[in-house]
Amino acid sequence: xxxxxxxxxxxxxxxxxxxxxxxxxxxxxxxxxILLPAWWFRWRVPLFNLRMLTLALIGGxxxxxxxxxxxxxxxxxxxxxxxxxxxxFFVAAVAWLLVGERPRARLGxxxxxxxxxxxxxxxxxxxxxxxxxxxxxxxxxxSLLWAFYTVLVRQWGYKPVETTIGVALLxxxxxxxxxxxxxxxxxxxxxLSAIVTQALYQGVFVAIIAMVMYMQALARLGPLKLGxxxxxxxxxxxxxxxxxxxxPFSLWLLGGLILTSLGAWLGTR
Numbered sequence: 195x196x197x198x199x200x201x202x203x204x205x206x207x208x209x210x211x212x213x214x215x216x217x218x219x220x221x222x223x224x225x226x227x228i229l230l231p232a233w234w235f236r237w238r239v240p241l242f243n244l245r246m247l248t249l250a251l252i253g254g255x256x257x258x259x260x261x262x263x264x265x266x267x268x269x270x271x272x273x274x275x276x277x278x279x280x281x282x283f284f285v286a287a288v289a290w291l292l293v294g295e296r297p298r299a300r301l302g303x304x305x306x307x308x309x310x311x312x313x314x315x316x317x318x319x320x321x322x323x324x325x326x327x328x329x330x331x332x333x334x335x336x337s338l339l340w341a342f343y344t345v346l347v348r349q350w351g352y353k354p355v356e357t358t359i360g361v362a363l364l365x366x367x368x369x370x371x372x373x374x375x376x377x378x379x380x381x382x383x384x385x386l387s388a389i390v391t392q393a394l395y396q397g398v399f400v401a402i403i404a405m406v407m408y409m410q411a412l413a414r415l416g417p418l419k420l421g422x423x424x425x426x427x428x429x430x431x432x433x434x435x436x437x438x439x440x441x442p443f444s445l446w447l448l449g450g451l452i453l454t455s456l457g458a459w460l461g462t463r
Contacts, residue, residue: 196404197278198431202438203395204262205270210388211380217392219373219381221258224397226366229359239360241367245350247362253343256363268329270435271318271447276333278427279312279454284341285421292345301418304460308425311453315428318446325358344417347409354409362401365367381401425454 207217233239240246265273282305289295302454373379381389412420429451435441 195430196399196407197427198274199395200261200400200404201270201273201277201427201431202434203392205265205273205435205439207388207392208265209264211384212388212392213378213380214259214266215373215377216381216384217259217262218255219370219379219394219398220393221388221401222362222366222369224393225362225401228398228402231342233363237355237359239356239363241360241364242399245346246364249343249346249352249357250361250364250368252339252346253363255369257336257339257343260332260339264310264329264332264336266329266411268333268439270286270325270436270439271315271432271441272326272330273333274428274431274435275312275315276330277337278424278431279308279315280334281337281341281424282308282418282421282457284338285344285417288338288341288345289417292342293349295418301422304422304457307457307460308422308454309457311425311450311455311457312428313450314446314453315432315450318432318442318444318450334378341421344412344420348412348417352409354406354413356400357409358405362404422460423458425458 204217212220261273261277264277268276286301286305331355352360411423415423429447432447432450433443438445438448
């Protein structure tokens with residue numbers, strides 16, 4: 195549910211003066227303010243090593259910037275399909291490439307079901323491809339980065355709290371000075387309500403709460419099963435795009451909801 199809200203609010207921000215650089219800054223600044231005391235007094239996660247830097251660049255900065263900038267070009271329904279809908283296949287491919295983990299037969303059936311659901315969602319939402327293709331490419335890139343991040347976290351054995359704190363703090367240390375000195379910004383002319391809403395949701399719910407929950411699920415399910423569970427996000431976000439953002443509804447969207455949910459159940463039961 196938090197990931198679906200991430201798609202919807204990120205797309206909503208794309209309609210305001212806030213750009214992708216601003217959203218990433220709000221995300222990591224807010225999260226680091228909250229997590230810095232936890233790091234200082236309780237969990238002294240080692241920050242300055244190659245593995246944590248790799249996770250921060252891939253799953254922190256790379257994923258966030260690609261996803262946030264994509265919603266300036268592509269609607270939320272596209273994000274629902276291309277960000278989380280294709281994630282199970284990217285995770286399966288990366289897990290096979292990096293650690294030689296092949297999907298089991300039951301998981302293969304789940305992926306087929308999810309593929310049918312994603313196809314329905316694509317037929318529903320990809321009609322405006324001629325205008326949205328830059329955002330669509332960024333969404334696919336963000337999904338691929340998140341797949342690498344998911345597999346590497348499991349492979350390197352980081353605990354959920356360690357990953358959440360380390361990635362947020364190191365991403366803030368690397369990104370915020372660059373953002374403040376060099377990158378174009380729209381935050382100065384954005385409404386205060388939009389800034390506060392995005393800071394709270396992106397910095398607290400997405401960067402901390404959802405991250406801890408995702409990493410806990412990763413520790414229990416493994417990357418392949420977790421990837422299939424994430425297939426529920428496209429349908430939830432697609433329906434939310436219709437109800438909240440006024441994007442169109444169709445039977446293809448309903449079919450995608452049913453098939454992706456069924457595939458997620460088959461893959462994780």
